[in-house]
Amino acid sequence: MFFILALGIFGALVVLVAWNSDTGYAYRMHYGSNARLMLDFNDLKAMPSSAVVKSFPVGLFCRSGKSELGDSFCATELTAWQSVEALDTVFFFESDSLVYAKVDVPPWAHGELLEYVKRVHGEPAGFTTRMLWGKFLLAGAGNIAARSVGAPLTFDMSPDELGVWKLPSGACLVVNMEADWPLQWSTAFWIGPGKPCMRKS
Numbered sequence: 001m002f003f004i005l006a007l008g009i010f011g012a013l014v015v016l017v018a019w020n021s022d023t024g025y026a027y028r029m030h031y032g033s034n035a036r037l038m039l040d041f042n043d044l045k046a047m048p049s050s051a052v053v054k055s056f057p058v059g060l061f062c063r064s065g066k067s068e069l070g071d072s073f074c075a076t077e078l079t080a081w082q083s084v085e086a087l088d089t090v091f092f093f094e095s096d097s098l099v100y101a102k103v104d105v106p107p108w109a110h111g112e113l114l115e116y117v118k119r120v121h122g123e124p125a126g127f128t129t130r131m132l133w134g135k136f137l138l139a140g141a142g143n144i145a146a147r148s149v150g151a152p153l154t155f156d157m158s159p160d161e162l163g164v165w166k167l168p169s170g171a172c173l174v175v176n177m178e179a180d181w182p183l184q185w186s187t188a189f190w191i192g193p194g195k196p197c198m199r200k201s
Contacts, residue, residue, distance in 0.1 A: 110179035124163030172197040
């Protein structure tokens, strides 16, 4: 009886933590949104935040906040980007000039994302990689646990392969080629002209 009670409390705590996590918040807001972002990355260019808010009327909110991607941003939750189900979008600025933009897509819509990007932009011009440290640590812990109990499981610890599309404007679009459901969102990440595209490490 005590074990069942402890298991119930543990389950309730897991649900509570998930509900209040950034991921839980993003999904809650996604399902409550009806904003559809109509954005063609071929047409995106450096512009001030006021022009971004006017060009994309999806209820963007803008904030100052220094990060490795800029010194301010505008963001909102979404229901879709073009024809693809989407969670949110963020536009990043340096000195009020757009330098990066991204759209996050739930893992089950990854196929739609790649199909759309390839239909509009063709095949990627090249590839690069990124290491997701959360994925690496979880996969490593999973592999250790599986070995300790003799389970025939192996969790993927390899970096993610990213496709890089070069756009006519001189900008780049970077998209992860695979999605590790349910841990990883897919992202279409726009890198403005003059910013280096990622290189293979």
